[in-house]
Amino acid sequence: MKLTGAQALIRSLEMEGVEVIFGLPGGAILPVYDPIVESPIRHVLVRHEQGAGHAAEGYAHVTGRPGVAMVTSGPGVTNIVTALADAYMDSIPIVVISGQVATPSIGTDAFQEADTTGITMGVTKHNWLVTDAGEIPRAVAAAFHVATTGRPGPVLVDIPKDVSNASMEWYWPTSEADLDLPGYHPAIEGDPEAVEAAAALIEQAQRPVLYVGGGVLKARGMEELRRLVDLTGIPVTTTLMARSAFPSSHPLNMGMPGMHGTYTAVTAMQKSDLLIALGTRFDDRVTGKVPAFAPDALVIHIDIDPAELGKIRRPDIAIRGDCRVVTMEVREALERRNGGAGDAGGERAHRAGRGDGAAKSRNGGGGSGLPDLSPWIRTIETWRQEHPLHYEPQAPGERLKPQMVIETLAALTPDDTILVTGVGQHQMWASQFWQFEEPHTFVTSGGLGTMGFAVPAAIGAKVGKPGSMVWAVDGDGCFQMTAQELVTANAEGIPVKIAIINNSYLGMVRQWQELFYEERYSEVYLSPDLPDYVKWAEAMGCVGIRVTEPEEVAPAIEKANAIDDRAVVIDFRTDSFEKVYPMVPAGASNDDIMEMPTTSTRDAGRSSERKAS
Amino acid sequence: MTAGGIRSIGNANPGADAAAGAGMAVTASGAADNAASPGPAKRGPARSHILSVLVENKSGVLARVASLFSRRGFNIYSLAVAPTDNERFSRITVVVDLESAPLEQIMMQLDKLVNVVSIAELAPSDAVQRELLLATLKVDPAVRSQLVELVDIFEGKIVDVGSASLTVMLAGEPEKLDSFENLVKDHGIVDIQRTGRVALQKL
Ligand SMILES: Cc1ncc(C[n+]2csc(CCOP(=O)(O)OP(=O)(O)O)c2C)c(N)n1
Ligand SMILES: [Mg+2]
Numbered sequence: 001m002k003l004t005g006a007q008a009l010i011r012s013l014e015m016e017g018v019e020v021i022f023g024l025p026g027g028a029i030l031p032v033y034d035p036i037v038e039s040p041i042r043h044v045l046v047r048h049e050q051g052a053g054h055a056a057e058g059y060a061h062v063t064g065r066p067g068v069a070m071v072t073s074g075p076g077v078t079n080i081v082t083a084l085a086d087a088y089m090d091s092i093p094i095v096v097i098s099g100q101v102a103t104p105s106i107g108t109d110a111f112q113e114a115d116t117t118g119i120t121m122g123v124t125k126h127n128w129l130v131t132d133a134g135e136i137p138r139a140v141a142a143a144f145h146v147a148t149t150g151r152p153g154p155v156l157v158d159i160p161k162d163v164s165n166a167s168m169e170w171y172w173p174t175s176e177a178d179l180d181l182p183g184y185h186p187a188i189e190g191d192p193e194a195v196e197a198a199a200a201l202i203e204q205a206q207r208p209v210l211y212v213g214g215g216v217l218k219a220r221g222m223e224e225l226r227r228l229v230d231l232t233g234i235p236v237t238t239t240l241m242a243r244s245a246f247p248s249s250h251p252l253n254m255g256m257p258g259m260h261g262t263y264t265a266v267t268a269m270q271k272s273d274l275l276i277a278l279g280t281r282f283d284d285r286v287t288g289k290v291p292a293f294a295p296d297a298l299v300i301h302i303d304i305d306p307a308e309l310g311k312i313r314r315p316d317i318a319i320r321g322d323c324r325v326v327t328m329e330v331r332e333a334l335e336r337r338n339g340g341a342g343d344a345g346g347e348r349a350h351r352a353g354r355g356d357g358a359a360k361s362r363n364g365g366g367g368s369g370l371p372d373l374s375p376w377i378r379t380i381e382t383w384r385q386e387h388p389l390h391y392e393p394q395a396p397g398e399r400l401k402p403q404m405v406i407e408t409l410a411a412l413t414p415d416d417t418i419l420v421t422g423v424g425q426h427q428m429w430a431s432q433f434w435q436f437e438e439p440h441t442f443v444t445s446g447g448l449g450t451m452g453f454a455v456p457a458a459i460g461a462k463v464g465k466p467g468s469m470v471w472a473v474d475g476d477g478c479f480q481m482t483a484q485e486l487v488t489a490n491a492e493g494i495p496v497k498i499a500i501i502n503n504s505y506l507g508m509v510r511q512w513q514e515l516f517y518e519e520r521y522s523e524v525y526l527s528p529d530l531p532d533y534v535k536w537a538e539a540m541g542c543v544g545i546r547v548t549e550p551e552e553v554a555p556a557i558e559k560a561n562a563i564d565d566r567a568v569v570i571d572f573r574t575d576s577f578e579k580v581y582p583m584v585p586a587g588a589s590n591d592d593i594m595e596m597p598t599t600s601t602r603d604a605g606r607s608s609e610r611k612a613s
Numbered sequence: 614m615t616a617g618g619i620r621s622i623g624n625a626n627p628g629a630d631a632a633a634g635a636g637m638a639v640t641a642s643g644a645a646d647n648a649a650s651p652g653p654a655k656r657g658p659a660r661s662h663i664l665s666v667l668v669e670n671k672s673g674v675l676a677r678v679a680s681l682f683s684r685r686g687f688n689i690y691s692l693a694v695a696p697t698d699n700e701r702f703s704r705i706t707v708v709v710d711l712e713s714a715p716l717e718q719i720m721m722q723l724d725k726l727v728n729v730v731s732i733a734e735l736a737p738s739d740a741v742q743r744e745l746l747l748a749t750l751k752v753d754p755a756v757r758s759q760l761v762e763l764v765d766i767f768e769g770k771i772v773d774v775g776s777a778s779l780t781v782m783l784a785g786e787p788e789k790l791d792s793f794e795n796l797v798k799d800h801g802i803v804d805i806q807r808t809g810r811v812a813l814q815k816l
Contacts (some may be wrong), residue, residue: 117673118673118676121673121676121680122680122684124728125727126728129672129673146727153717180703182669182730183668183726183727183728183729183730183731184671263754299660305725306721306724307718307722307724307725308722309721310717310718311718322718344618
């Protein structure tokens with residue numbers, strides 16, 4: 001069967017099971033847009049290519065399937081570079097198809113030519129420039145394979161216009177050998193000796209911590225993590241990328257580690273004698289000053305990417321493999337070593353839980369080599385009680401507390417609600433104060449910290465999980481970067497809900513200037529009402545709601561929850577002076593964690609700020 | 614994996630390598646390198662290592678390797694690339710500076726490039742290494758015979774002759790080229806070009 005390159009491309013996407021493409025056409029990709037007219041694949045027309053990329057990411061986050069975006073050459077590609085970089089840092093599988101000028105024009109500075117493979121080389125897992133229409137099915141199949149296997153990540157396939165116009169004989173690669181990837185062989189299973197050695201370390205640990213990263217969500221290893229915790233009673237901390245990997249309500253969940261982590265999680269890691277790092281990469285936001293990070297801990301590091309093993313912290317045991325599979329292997333090794341499977345695992349976890357665990361020895365069953373963690377759990381409980389996350393309630397005359405808005409939102413939405421965030425203070429409060437019960441319900445920009453992520457990512461998440469409610473908690477600064485995608489949402493019938501935490505500042509930067517630059521505020525003020533977010537929302541076809549009073553918070557959320565035929569934006573007017581605590585200053589040791597100051601110091605800061613702004 | 618020997622990553626046995634990647638010591642082989650290097654004329658970093666990288670012979674692959682090195686802050690001392698007997702593949706021989714990054718990290722990051730098929734680390738003591746040098750030298754008639762003799766001693770060849778200059782070719786172990794370069798420096802070098810080393814595992 002003869003097809004054009006363009007038809008072969010769309011056909012290849014159909015073969016990969018693609019159900020939606022986020023994109024925006026242009027000259028070099030025009031031939032490819034023609035067969036989209038007949039294709040069963042849905043196309044969502046974005047208003048800016050960055051939006052297409054983040055939407056593809058949001059889709060991939062919640063479904064686990066690769067998100068697909070399509071853009072034209074030159075500016076179409078450069079506009080999506082931010083999303084590629086974001087997906088690269090957070091290991092999100094997305095496939096970007098880009099148009100390119102015709103092959104004879106490549107290198108001549110033709111209209112809308114850009115060195116696409118060169119520009120995107122450092123922000124993709126791999127990219128392809130296809131110069132022969134006959135290679136299109138192979139390139140697409142290889143792109144999906146690379147994006148979704150091993151450590152997932154973004155890929156790009158660049159297709160010159162003459163290639164998509166050329167004719168080819170259709171085929172579809174049926175085996176991995178057909179993909180022509182002689183250098184690509186991700187490993188899944190862990191080395192059995194290393195697994196055994198890891199089990200032995202776990203048996204000796206008195207103060208172990210499971211340091212869980214986004215790899216667990218990617219590997220769908222949540223259930224295996226749960227079983228390992230049930231068996232061992234080891235407390236868990238989940239990084240920003242792993243929020244929702246382990247239920248917030250679980251008694252052994254200590255919350256988030258790192259710069260804005262809970263006192264309990266940060267301190268438990270510092271005092272730990274064994275860190276079990278699962279699908280995580282010792283990011284500087286987690287470790288603080290690396291030489292001072294968890295100084296007494298041995299480290300078991302499990303990751304599918306061998307380059308992460310020892311990149312920052314040399315592990316005592318490194319296991320390359322899929323997080324789900326290796327977690328299972330470690331649990332099985334522990335069970336084997338300690339008298340067989342099914343040794344009342346559930347009961348043990350129950351006993352290790354808060355309250356109970358403190359009172360009873362974990363291995364009362366006898367014969368088990370697993371250590372008694374109850375003194376450690378008791379210590380953790382003390383920290384948890386003495387250092388909870390908290391904030392001062394709103395005083396008369398003050399604006400809304402952002403944390404209260406987020407807590408109310410969490411309380412009034414179902415457990416399977418997908419929470420998407422921008423980047424800044426609101427992101428940290430969202431991570432701290434949300435209750436995560438179901439996996440894959442948190443979508444955020446972690447590694448790159450991309451302002452403008454929330455609105456388009458929420459759209460992609462809603463397309464991927466149309467049955468779930470999707471709420472974005474966004475900053476006023478972030479919202480202004482990509483808000484136009486709400487036009488896309490309404491045009492395409494994608495009813496997302498946006499809660500703007502409108503503190504009228506680039507709040508996170510303002511916080512650093514207050515704390516580390518002697519309250520010299522430089523270019524961080526935004527204004528609460530320029531733009532008018534309600535009018536802007538309405539102009540984009542959304543329902544716009546403004547909330548200034550605490551008693552309006554819940555009714556506004558309930559009203560938004562009831563709207564299902566269009567997007568909703570709520571402009572929550574929040575306190576500009578609120579800061580994210582706890583905080584480990586950049587580059588400091590995690591031992592120097594700062595907690596929220598007392599009311600009196602806080603008010604001192606507040607009055608001097610009023611003068612400044 | 615044995616320090617000082619050859620180790621390789623790539624499709625041969627990726628899992629085993631990573632596991633060993635844990636507490637692996639780069640120092641042992643680095644020390645061997647130091648011991649093998651001769652004195653003052655040595656060019657390049659004190660702690661270097663040779664990687665022999667088999668890559669797909671496709672356009673842009675060298676750019677990917679080079680861009681990885683610059684993005685991750687790994688320094689390259691020299692790099693030589695040519696197709697292998699199988700036209701699908703090329704071999705890149707790269708001498709990396711171990712002061713800039715640990716060897717394991719360099720190898721692991723390289724191995725993540727989709728076009729990189731396998732990587733062999735060649736400890737200098739276990740590798741046959743050669744490099745080619747071309748140099749155009751100024752020749753004063755008074756020292757001409759002296760220079761010709763020197764080229765002879767080093768088993769070089771005179772490949773071009775001008776009225777006041779000579780072009781010589783010399784192949785050999787990089788240290789030998791260093792010594793030659795040192796000796797002819799005083800005569801006056803007009804132009805010099807070295808290829809960077811290529812290496813294969815000793816049998
Ligand atoms: C694209 C981009 N530019 C700049 C930054 C630096 N930055 C980090 S947080 C932040 C402030 C975000 O302001 P806002 O969206 O209002 O959130 P808030 O911190 O006030 O909650 C800035 C400018 C960034 N992360 N991304
Ligand atoms: Mg703000």
